[in-house]
Amino acid sequence: MSEPTPIAPPRRAALAPAAPVHLNAEIVVRARQLIALYPERRSALIPLCHLAQEQDGWLTPEAMVDIAGLVGVTPGEVLGTASFYDMLHTEPVGRHVVAVCTNIACLLGGAAELLEHAEHSLGIGAGGTTADGAITLEEAECLADCDRVPCVQVNHRYVGAQTPESFDQLVADLRSGARDADIPPHGTLIRVRRTTGIEADPVAVAEERRLAAVARSARADAADGAGA
Amino acid sequence: MGDQDAETGGTDAPVDEGVEFTIDGRTVRARKGEMLIAAAERAGTFIPRFCYHPRMEPVGMCRMCLVEVSGPRGATLMPSCFIEAAPGMEIVTDSAKVKKAQDGVLEFLLINHPLDCPVCDKGGECPLQDQTLAYGPGESRFVEEKRHFEKPIPISDLVLLDRERCIQCSRCTRFADEVAGEAQIDFIGRGEQIQIGTFPELPFTSYFSGNTVQICPVGALTATPYRFTARPWDLDQVESTCTTCSVGCRVAVQSSSNRLTRLLGIDIDPVNHGWLCDKGRFAADAVNSEDRLTEPMIRKEGALVAVSWHEALEAVATGLKAAVAERPESVGIIGGARLTNEGAYAWARLAKGVLGTDSVDAQIGDGLPAELVLGLPRATIDQAASASTVVLLTGDVREELPVLFLRLRAAAVDGDVAIVELSPQATSLTAHAEVSLRYGPGDAAALVDALVSGGTPPNAAAEPGALDRARQLMGEGPVVVIVGRPSLAEDGELVADAARKLSAALPEARFLPALRRGNVLGALDMGLAPGVLPGRVALEDGRAWFEEAWGSVPLARGRGTADMLAAAAGDQAEGSAVTALVLLGADPLTDFPDRRLAERALDAADFVVAVVTAPGAALDHADVVLPAAEAHERPGTTTNLEGRVFRLGQKLVPPGQAWPDWMIAGELAVHLGHDLGFDSVGTVWDEIERVAVSHRGITRTVLDAHGAADGVVAPLSLSKVSLARRNAPLDPVAVPGVESVERQGASLQAGLAASPNAAADGPEAADPSDGGPSRPAVLSGPGEFAVPHVAPADGYSVRLVASRVLYDGGAAVASVSTLAGLVAPGALRANPHDLDELGVSSGGQVRLRSATASAVVPVEPDASLPRKVVAADFNVPLGDGTVADLIDRAFPVVDLRMESL
Ligand code: SF4
Ligand code: SF4
């Protein structure tokens, strides 16, 4: 049995959630806009995790504590939810996350060889990050680009089918910054922000939702009536 | 639901407007909305399950409970824990298809299960083991390598996790989230790598973590104190009641070779629903302590030396006689909440009937006037949980009466109860309260005045509208007031006055006394308080009755603990000193709010007797020490805060020569020249039933009835006791340990055996009233007590609130190593504006000064406190001392100067 980690004594439960301390002001504003879109605060948990990744490149414990306070759950629940999803990284990753698909179509197209080459040329196993912090290599399931095999994504952007040679060039370009224009750092999902809805007046959104619900139930009633 | 129904303890609820459906061809009835698995179980068909737990929401995670349900498209497999019984439904639980599904589910579960049963704590009481044997395929086709994890990992100081054993039933996470309201554990990861985990640096510190160990259907969660200490089949078991606080959770006490191994919660409807708090669950270990006192001791030449019982009792008798010869009131008896009802009664009779002193107090300056507690119309926990409004006029319920907190939280979160909180500071229920009103020490009654008669409250911080909302809620439907001690730094009469005003304004309201010490309510019922006699009668009302029963009763009302200590310390009028003190399991040095007064009193008293189970600070002052038996070592009864009388089970033999308290009192009486006539704990109860009017009719036969397994609420007129067997059978998967020990032979009987005659005699035969004095009236109403005048604060001072935390320096925690480490040093909490004015930041220090004391303490901001009110937790380290060093009982509230260093 390993040395048990010393555990802090129980505290009086924090009675009011602390204000965010790690997420920056701009992110917090956007987080609040997102939260306002949902009837339940906690529904905004995953969008907020993506926002936090945008700030830090990965989902740091400090960010998870902030998110927990913002959506009214415990940090443990944020970790529990986030750890389910491959696109949310609860461990540090490099500036670029390079994903090589090894699902069937890509496998037939040489994905295994490509991944092996990548591991050798980067000097890391799949899941690892290079010492300079530039590249994290990931083995991925089907990325839905099966007509250009073996499929590779960098920071969730398709970079087309790769050969070992083109892969090395890709990595060199990523390191040198040559691809910065089309591939933002890891964590940035979109560079053009969605504003519709987000900036709508929450009262108006609520009203729209109410009308939609009324319409839905009217439809359901009509269907019931028709069925009877 | 009428009062009568609300108070029945776990008796059969009628299945009236139910639905009819068939199980395996048999027609059965289910309650409306009942899940198939539960309806089947009540009808006698057990469906295997892992994730389903009767006290939590179903999730349908494990698929072990699949049954065939006929529908329009033929029979399909459905999880019976997730489907409500519907009229005409046909379900089959034992077809080949169901069997194949069960085989499949179990084979799948075992793929990732290590099968390390020989070294697993759960082995022998494991639902996975048992159900694999009963329903499994018998063979596995899995030959690959199993998962390996580092093991075990601590998820708190009390709970260890072996991740590879987890079957992902989510019982533990649902408990933490749904029941405790603290989702500190969750599933981390996905697929075969999924595991239970906590957030880094945020362990599972819930006060209720031990329940997850109890309900985990495999050995994934184990309790640090129990791990590897026993095998379930070696354990012996008795049903009993936790006596660590006054909630009275029902427990199975399990022991091996005269050592207590563990407590498991037993599910009873009216009280604990199967849950225990960690303090109750793990503090029971104190009974095993190496430090237990095993021999009577007398101080000879400055040192305590072991002597025989005879010599010790003779010394006590001599000392007490000398004091009584002066004035009976020069003997004071403090404590008694540790005692059983029988012990408390025997000591009350010894004090009031033999010694003639009324200065007896089971409350140690941390309670409420006994007349108020005994006289106000009492609520049950069920009534509180089904009230329309619950008014909190007490400290933090989670810190003081943890399982009551679970019940109230559930009532507020899942039920329709609206909580109105009146408190000087935020508590664990604040987040669930509809309205939370703050007041400063001494102002509770003024706040209640403002609420009931429309004035302005003492503290302007209340949001506009909050007061109106509170008034509206208090005007609606059944109201239950939980009244306790929000602060030990103000006189109990101040909050009692507020309760009195509430009872006057809300004549229909019922009250639940939040006094937290083990059997304190039983001790008060038994007359261990000044001004009252056993059976909830006032001294004067019961005089004739008890003169008949006991021969004599004290001439005048005696003192409470604070006055006894003051009189012992010489602070009271000449010629009224208390010279002999008997400490009944109480240690005023740690328990009494004003430590300096306690110290002076014990120093000054001529003669101090300590009746204790384990060493404590008071022993240094004792002239005679009498070793007493602890919980689980003595049969008898206790009474919880509802007035519910429970039988205690005895599983252990007291160490050495320790005696139960009723026996100590009885023998001491003999040395004082009186025979109380008790020859067993049962005869003490018989006398209680005869003379204590509130307990009439609660005979040993009634207490022993199977239908009374959930306790009997006194007075009996409030209780519907059915002599039938307990309604709900124990669910072997809900309470694994309890059921498997039961199954292996040890019976769930309690220790108080019924005498066969008691049944034949019935209560009337034992009525002493024929020709004698008439039965006295029980107390009703809030009673008379003087309310000290509180001068307004002077503007330069801050007023102190001393509140409770669960893990404190009290004996229950200090004597158990696993819990003692959980006592966290405290800090003074103050309104952030007050700290800003002083220029002190969080984590800084301030000096607190009163006329007689001074201390440097760490501070932290707490915006829930009103301006000029500061708060600290009682009996935990604060600076170089504790907050008890700053409390002076000469004043009704404690005003301090707070200065920057
Ligand atoms: S640890 Fe136990 S209770 Fe929790 S999910 Fe796993 S098997 Fe269930
Ligand atoms: S709430 Fe009280 S009675 Fe229940 S387990 Fe905890 S200490 Fe024991």
Ligand code: FES
């Ligand atoms: S299989 Fe690789 S993208 Fe679909």
Ligand code: FES
């Ligand atoms: S799915 Fe019904 S008990 Fe688990």
